[in-house]
Amino acid sequence: MKINFKLNGKNVEFDSAPGTRLVDLLKTSAKIMSLRTSCYRGICRGCSLFFNGDLVSSCLIPAFQARDAEIITFEGLSKFDEINDIIKGFEDTGYHPCEFCRPGKIMTIHSILENYVEPDEHQILEAFEGINCSCTDKSTLIKSVKAGAYYRRRRRRARSI
Ligand code: FES
Numbered sequence: 001m002k003i004n005f006k007l008n009g010k011n012v013e014f015d016s017a018p019g020t021r022l023v024d025l026l027k028t029s030a031k032i033m034s035l036r037t038s039c040y041r042g043i044c045r046g047c048s049l050f051f052n053g054d055l056v057s058s059c060l061i062p063a064f065q066a067r068d069a070e071i072i073t074f075e076g077l078s079k080f081d082e083i084n085d086i087i088k089g090f091e092d093t094g095y096h097p098c099e100f101c102r103p104g105k106i107m108t109i110h111s112i113l114e115n116y117v118e119p120d121e122h123q124i125l126e127a128f129e130g131i132n133c134s135c136t137d138k139s140t141l142i143k144s145v146k147a148g149a150y151y152r153r154r155r156r157r158a159r160s161i
């Protein structure tokens, strides 16, 4: 079956077999390389993307549900200056997610910064709940998201002047 949707700002159409998951369609047909799949159960969140504005695990979405949707992956987000707020937060605090996790973590942080102007520890940890990562400690993660939020607020203030 044919499925049409908007992917990172462009109208696209792909053939999809029944039962295909959105993440697999995007990886194989659209060659979206930032999507990581390790659990296929909505836990690791390496397959995160924005689906009509909401951050979702694309392994849980049947491909046919993407019809007429607007999808933004890490590749799409990377074209916006807002991603620099998050990267600066990483640099300021020495937070270094591995290459496997980096896209999904940046997508998660972007979602936090869109939802909370000044996210607190609880809101940050809630957004990352279930993501297993033993290589970076939680306090550095929290500091880096808060630093990213600071840069995001500065960007918004500059825009409103
Ligand atoms: S593959 Fe782990 S959440 Fe999708």
Ligand code: FES
Pocket (backbone or CB within 6 Å): 096, 097, 098, 099, 100, 101, 102, 132, 133, 134, 135, 136
């Ligand atoms: S940052 Fe990738 S496993 Fe921890």
